[in-house]
Amino acid sequence: MEAVKSTTPVGGLNNKLQAKSPQDRILWIVVYVFMIVVTVLTIYPFLNVLAISFNDSVDTIRGGITIWPRQFTLKNYDLIFTYEGLITGFKISFLRTVIGTVAGLVSGSMLAYTLARSDFQARRFISIFLAVTMYVSGGLIPGFILMKELHLIDTFAVYILPGLVSAFNVFIIRSFIDGLPYALQESAKLDGANDFTIYWRVILPLCKPALATVALFLAVGQWNSWFDTYLFNGSNESLTTLQYELMKILQSTTTSATNSQDAANMAERMAQVSPESVKMAITIIVTVPILIVYPFLQKYFVKGMTLGAVKS
C-alpha cells in the first residue's frame, strides 16, 4: 500500500503538536481501541475454530474452548481424511480452480487487449456489449434452463464455461493495458509483429500485476463456489466440490437440530458421526488453501481492486 503511506508524513510532522489537544487525545484512544476490537473480532473466530478442530470431540461438548485446545488430538483430521466425498471434493475443487483460473486469464486478457487497442474497429461495440452484462442478467431459472439445453448439467464443464468471460475482469486488465506506453506496440508493429504476437510477447509479460489480481479473484471465486454444484451437479457424487461437501455437513447440523427431512443421505450419515470438532476440522481444511495463497497475492489485489473499481 504505497499510496496510503504517502499521507503519513503529514500526520507525522504534526504528532507532537496534536498530542496536546485533549480532543485529539480522545480520538487517538478511540482509534486504537477500535483497531484492537476489529482485530480481535476478525481473528478470534478463526482461532476458535482451529482450537476446536484439534480438541477431543467428546471433550468439546463441555464447551468453553477459546483459542487453545483443552485435550489436544489429531483424531478429527484422521477421521475426515477417511471420508471419500472429501477426497473427491478436494480433487474437483482443485481442478476447477486451476482450469477456471487459467481459462479465465486467457480469455480476459485477450479480450482486454483488443479493447485497449484504440484503433480497433469493433472496440466500442464490444465494450458496450460487455458492459451491459454487468447490470443485466437473465436470472436463476433462465440460466438453469440454458445449462440444461446445452447439456452441461452433470458435467465438469459447467464449472468453467458459464463464467469464462467476466466483464469486470476484462475491464480491470484493459485499464492496466491502457496505462502502458503505446509506443511499445508501435515499435513491435514496425518490427513486423502481428496483433497476436504483440499481445503474447509484448503485452502479456507487462501485465503481470493486473493478471495476478484477476487470477486471485478467479481462483478465490472458483474455490469458494458451491451454488453451481448444488444447482447442477449436486446428485453426481464424482463431481461435487469441497465447499459443497462442507455445506452439506454444516447444513445437516442446523437442519437435523430443527428436524428437517430434506438433508441429503450422505450429509445425514456424516452429521450423525460428525461432532462439532470434526465439522470445525473440515472447515479448516477448506479454508487453509486460501490462507496459503493470500499473503503472496496481497500486494497485487489492493492495487487491482482500486483500479477496477475506479475505472469501471
Place this chain on the structure above:
Amino acid sequence: MKAVTANSENVYKKPKRNAWKVFKSQRYLYYMSIPFVIWVFIFQYLPLWGWTMAFQKYRPGLSFFEQKWVGLEHFRTLFQDDHFYQVLRNTLAMSLMGLVAGFIVPVVFALLLNEVRIQVIKRFVQTVSYLPHFVSWVVAAGIVTKMLSADGGVVNDMLMGLGIIDQPVQFMAQGKLFWWVVTFGDIWKETGWNAIIYLAAIAGIGPELYEAARVDGASRLQQMWHITLPGIRPTIIILLIMSIGHLLGTGFEKQFLLGNHLVIDYSEVLDLYALNYGLAMGRYSFGTAINIFNSVISLILLFAANGIFKRYTNESIM
C-alpha cells in the same frame, strides 16, 4: 456507460481508410475477440431471451413455437400471492440493512484506520481485516453459527459473563433476529475489503489541504470531518449508487446458508423464492417471472439513484 468508452478518442488515430481494408488488417484482433463475444452472447444474453418463458406456459422439451402464450398470468399469480409480499419485505429489509451497514461501517473503518500513524499496526490491521472476505460464505456461515450458538458460543458466553442476559439467546432460531445475524455476518466478512477503495481515495487527497487546515488550527477530528470526508465523497456516492442498483440482487447465499426452517418467515428472499417455488417445483415460468420482477426493480432503483445523485451532487455513473 461513459467511463467504458471515454478514452477512445485520446490516443493516436489513424487517417480514415477503407473499412474493409481496416477489417482485413485487424483480422487478428477479430480472431482474438469474436470467440469471446459469441461466448458472452450465449451465456449472458441467451438467458435474457429465456425471459419469454415468463409469458408462456413453459413446458420443457417443446420448441419455442410450440409453447402456449399466457400473457401476464404468472405476474398476476405472483402479485396475488401473500407469500410474495413477505419475501419482498425480507429482501428489502436485509438489502437496506446491508446497504447502510456495508457502507457506513467501511467508511468509518477507513477514516479511523487512516488516523493510525504507526505503519506496522496499520498494515497489520488492514491485512487482518480482509481475511474473512476470502473465505466462502459456507465457511463464514459455519463460523457465524458457531459463534452464536446457544451452547458454548462465544457471544452468548460473553453476554452471560457480563450479566447482560441470564440465559443463552437462541440467535439462529429466532426469526426476528435473523436480519441482524445476516447484517452482522456481512459486516464481519466484508468491512475490510470494502474499505480498500476508501483508503485509496483518502490517499489521493492532496497533503497541502491538511497543511492549510493545520495552519488554521484545525484538530485531527476537524481535519477528518472537513477534508478527508469531503475528499472521498465522490467515491462514496458512486459506490452508493452501484449498491442501490444491486439492492434486490443482493444474493441469497447468506440467507440460504444461515437460514433454517425456524426462521424461514424472515429468511426467504426473492432469489430463494424463485428457487423454491420455481425451480424446485418445476414451475419455470413462474420462477422466471420472479427473476424478471427482481431485475426490473433493480434497474429502476439504479436509474433513480443515479438521477437523484446526478441532480443534487453532480456525481453519477452514467
